[in-house]
Amino acid sequence: MKKIFPYIKPQFFAIIMGLTIKFIGTIMDLFLPYILAHIIDDVVPTGNINEVYFWGFVMLIVSAIALIGNIVANRMAAKVARNATRAIRHDLFTKISYLSSSEIDSFTIPSLEARLTSDTYHLHHMIGMMQRMGVRAPILLIGGLIIAFSLEPVLALVLLCLLPFMGYSVWTISRKGVPLYSSLQASVDNMIRAVREHASGIRVIKALSKVEYEKERFDKANRDVVKNEKRAGLTMALTNPVMNIFLNMGLTLVILVGAYRVNAGVSETGKIIAFLSYFTIILNAMMSITRIFVMTSKGSASAKRIGDVLSSPGNLPIMADGPIKTNAHIVFDDVTFSYNKKKDNIKNISFSLKKGETLGIIGATGSGKSTVINLLMRLYDADTGKIYINGESVRSIPHEKLHKMFGTVFQGDVLFADTIRNNIDFGRNLTDGQIESAAKHACAFEFIDALPDKFGHMLTGKGANLSGGQKQRVLLARAFAGGNDILILDDSSSALDYKTDATLRKNIKENYSDTTSIIIAQRISSIRHADLILMLDEGEIIGRGTHDDLMKNCPAYKEIAETQMGGGHFE
Numbered sequence: 001m002k003k004i005f006p007y008i009k010p011q012f013f014a015i016i017m018g019l020t021i022k023f024i025g026t027i028m029d030l031f032l033p034y035i036l037a038h039i040i041d042d043v044v045p046t047g048n049i050n051e052v053y054f055w056g057f058v059m060l061i062v063s064a065i066a067l068i069g070n071i072v073a074n075r076m077a078a079k080v081a082r083n084a085t086r087a088i089r090h091d092l093f094t095k096i097s098y099l100s101s102s103e104i105d106s107f108t109i110p111s112l113e114a115r116l117t118s119d120t121y122h123l124h125h126m127i128g129m130m131q132r133m134g135v136r137a138p139i140l141l142i143g144g145l146i147i148a149f150s151l152e153p154v155l156a157l158v159l160l161c162l163l164p165f166m167g168y169s170v171w172t173i174s175r176k177g178v179p180l181y182s183s184l185q186a187s188v189d190n191m192i193r194a195v196r197e198h199a200s201g202i203r204v205i206k207a208l209s210k211v212e213y214e215k216e217r218f219d220k221a222n223r224d225v226v227k228n229e230k231r232a233g234l235t236m237a238l239t240n241p242v243m244n245i246f247l248n249m250g251l252t253l254v255i256l257v258g259a260y261r262v263n264a265g266v267s268e269t270g271k272i273i274a275f276l277s278y279f280t281i282i283l284n285a286m287m288s289i290t291r292i293f294v295m296t297s298k299g300s301a302s303a304k305r306i307g308d309v310l311s312s313p314g315n316l317p318i319m320a321d322g323p324i325k326t327n328a329h330i331v332f333d334d335v336t337f338s339y340n341k342k343k344d345n346i347k348n349i350s351f352s353l354k355k356g357e358t359l360g361i362i363g364a365t366g367s368g369k370s371t372v373i374n375l376l377m378r379l380y381d382a383d384t385g386k387i388y389i390n391g392e393s394v395r396s397i398p399h400e401k402l403h404k405m406f407g408t409v410f411q412g413d414v415l416f417a418d419t420i421r422n423n424i425d426f427g428r429n430l431t432d433g434q435i436e437s438a439a440k441h442a443c444a445f446e447f448i449d450a451l452p453d454k455f456g457h458m459l460t461g462k463g464a465n466l467s468g469g470q471k472q473r474v475l476l477a478r479a480f481a482g483g484n485d486i487l488i489l490d491d492s493s494s495a496l497d498y499k500t501d502a503t504l505r506k507n508i509k510e511n512y513s514d515t516t517s518i519i520i521a522q523r524i525s526s527i528r529h530a531d532l533i534l535m536l537d538e539g540e541i542i543g544r545g546t547h548d549d550l551m552k553n554c555p556a557y558k559e560i561a562e563t564q565m566g567g568g569h570f571e
């Protein structure tokens, strides 16, 4: 909650204004039955019809003020809630973009999505509700009690006897019901996860005829949500009937006792009627307080989930690592790293690359190839060992400066629902010339030029309206277009045919000879010309050198080469 308060503070004035108006409106509401009692008991017996009109008119004015006051205050409350939630959503979104990769791993993406959507929604409700009911309900309850006592102390005692029972039932029901809402939220998280996985894997699911299985999985998540919602809803729904029983019992008692009192001449009809109204007002106020209670516990659970993200440190801190003297562009010095800090995912990796050289990394799936570049780009920090670019430790380089050094195609990288031009430009304000030549070097120009709107062609989400190879070419064009110092291609030519792959390598060599490249590939042909090739196995380097060196010294490499060559020669 502490994290959420700053978002409400700037609207302090609007809140105070709204609450004051609400206060006035509520007090007016409280006066109405009192005036009614006055008319029935004091004015009607005098037979002065003009005075009856006068007080009737007063009642009209009072109820108009109450009505308008409540509407205005509720609208102001809604505005405060809207503005606060908008600011929270904005900051949460920004913060999520700055989370470090390990923080994203620990929050998990479906949970971040839920925090950005359903949790901000609960918070919105809570902020609105607190302003609408937070002042009104206590005033109605306390004010109602005070007036009830001053009106008819004996009848008020009837009410007072019932209050502890009502309070107890509300408390017991809420104590059972509120935790049920937490499990409901957890099952909603789960359902979002199922939907997300289904949507991103829909093709594989169809291809492998897993539709039935997936349907079953979603049904289960869906049933869980329904079950939890039903339990929470049924429990909380007890409140209304229970309160109604008390209300009706109370009303009967009040009428009974009231009737005796009126008969005995110690009370008046008007007072009894007014008392009945206050009785209803007080009970409704109690029910509102229960609702506030439920809403607050839901809202504060959400506020905590949002606060956790907002107070997460975010980007890895800049460290004061000293530079080293070297003429190499990239240096890995005995780097070891583990994602979960249990089993090392890469171990004792050392290599150095001069400017303009090419490093090829090959190895089985899960051998740590992508991890090497994750560390170079400082998406994670190495556990031991150091990484240097131009002699500066990556931990000492400001994030923006560091990220500008790279043109990257990540493994399974995505395109956005935007034009091809904007997907290549990626907000860097590149010129048409730069974009066109990048597309040419990435072997993408031909197919883009054949499209009716060329670079203005709209892609659908994740580039779903392109073929796998076309997607990779656009991604490659994006990586080339910035003219960065270091080019990283992680498994980015797997969907290209051998001939295009060869042309691509030629283009890189001719046009980006100053660029240091790191190429991760499954195909030997994609990396065989590299100045240095590392063969990884379970996070360790099991072979290093040029293609020829490895063919001689690394049996694992030789075996892959022979299977892929099929006894023939490359290219």
Ligand code: ATP
Pocket (backbone or CB within 6 Å): 105, 339, 340, 345, 363, 364, 365, 366, 367, 368, 369, 370, 371, 372, 411
């Ligand atoms: P591939 O050829 O399939 O892309 P890779 O060589 O690139 O494989 P890495 O992605 O570097 O493999 O993964 C190395 C190991 O680290 C794997 O065992 C993987 O399970 C683990 N790993 C990768 N990313 C994470 C992560 N975010 N959290 C935890 N473990 C991870």
Ligand code: MG
Pocket (backbone or CB within 6 Å): 369, 370, 371, 411, 490
């Ligand atoms: Mg990988």
